Amino acid sequence: MAPEKSPGTAEPLLVVAGLEKRFGHTQVLRGIDLEVHRGETLGVIGPSGSGKSTLLRCVNRLVDYEGGGVWLDGRLLGQELHRGRRRKLPHRRLAAQRRAVGMVFQHFHLFENHTVLGNLCLAPQLVHKRSRAETEAHARELLTRVGLADKADRYPSQLSGGQQQRVAIARALTMRPDLLLFDEPTSALDPETVGEVLAVMRDLADSGMTMVVVTHEIGFVREAADRIAVMDDGRIIELGAPSQVLDTPAHERTRRFLRRLAPAASPSTPAQQPVPAPAAGAEPAVRARPDTPSR
Numbered sequence: 001m002a003p004e005k006s007p008g009t010a011e012p013l014l015v016v017a018g019l020e021k022r023f024g025h026t027q028v029l030r031g032i033d034l035e036v037h038r039g040e041t042l043g044v045i046g047p048s049g050s051g052k053s054t055l056l057r058c059v060n061r062l063v064d065y066e067g068g069g070v071w072l073d074g075r076l077l078g079q080e081l082h083r084g085r086r087r088k089l090p091h092r093r094l095a096a097q098r099r100a101v102g103m104v105f106q107h108f109h110l111f112e113n114h115t116v117l118g119n120l121c122l123a124p125q126l127v128h129k130r131s132r133a134e135t136e137a138h139a140r141e142l143l144t145r146v147g148l149a150d151k152a153d154r155y156p157s158q159l160s161g162g163q164q165q166r167v168a169i170a171r172a173l174t175m176r177p178d179l180l181l182f183d184e185p186t187s188a189l190d191p192e193t194v195g196e197v198l199a200v201m202r203d204l205a206d207s208g209m210t211m212v213v214v215t216h217e218i219g220f221v222r223e224a225a226d227r228i229a230v231m232d233d234g235r236i237i238e239l240g241a242p243s244q245v246l247d248t249p250a251h252e253r254t255r256r257f258l259r260r261l262a263p264a265a266s267p268s269t270p271a272q273q274p275v276p277a278p279a280a281g282a283e284p285a286v287r288a289r290p291d292t293p294s295r
């Protein structure tokens with residue numbers, strides 16, 4: 001039985017303990033234990049269907065789970081104790097908790113009939129009730145951070161996929177989240193725009209944002225992640241430093257997964273060229289997709 005208070009004394013920002021998730025009769029998560037510390041970037045890799053996206057969706061409570069728990073900054077997310085039993089939080093309190101966890105999806109989900117600036121201002125204006133000027137100033141600051149200061153008045157359809165995803169990242173940041181989750185943020189992009197999105201993510205990681213990144217971009221996690229978790233069949237089978245997991249994997253299933261990827265990911269191949277960080281206010285340098293899974 002998972003504890004009601006976050007386990008351990010090191011006070012990680014995110015604690016996942018004993019997480020179990022089923023879809024119908026299919027057990028998708030089989031007891032996930034995970035801690036992510038403040039400022040840490042955790043990469044999550046693994047074969048298709050191993051439960052990576054479901055893990056993220058349980059963390060930000062897009063889906064319910066059957067066992068275990070998720071704690072952010074020591075608080076059990078989405079549930080409360082009532083007469084000694086756990087029960088779901090009322091919607092309003094759940095929504096408030098969820099704001100602390102930003103999420104960037106594979107698809108950008110931008111509002112097509114709003115400008116880039118409008119997309120960034122919608123949620124903060126509704127939720128924080130800040131002045132329009134203050135919200136816009138923060139949005140423009142974030143657009144500069146993702147290298148799109150000059151695109152504030154464009155509509156999403158006027159941007160490339162990579163630029164739209166950078167807007168989606170900036171939008172996630174408007175709520176000033178404590179934790180940012182990325183669910184395969186580059187897998188829907190044209191190869192030529194993948195690098196610019198990875199560069200923005202790298203910049204965020206360097207700035208101390210706490211991030212969990214589900215990705216097949218092994219070159220990115222090798223460089224940018226502090227640790228990598230390998231998922232297989234609903235379990236974390238391996239967790240460690242990128243060099244340890246990618247170059248000397250302990251688990252045969254990790255070795256098999258890495259062998260199926262492009263050579264750049266395979267154990268004992270040299271690290272790739274670093275992902276360029278974007279200069280403030282400038283378009284991040286574009287680079288080719290570092291590796292593509294051969295699934």
Ligand SMILES: Nc1ncnc2c1ncn2[C@@H]1O[C@H](COP(=O)(O)OP(=O)(O)OP(=O)(O)O)[C@@H](O)[C@H]1O
Pocket residue numbers: 023028046047048049050051052053054055
């Ligand atoms: N809403 C759902 N209803 C039923 N089954 C689901 C649902 N979402 C996911 N699954 C199943 O859960 C398992 C894990 O899916 P999940 O998307 O978490 O894996 P993944 O590791 O992220 O895969 P991929 O790398 O292909 O995105 C799969 O067998 C999937 O079919």
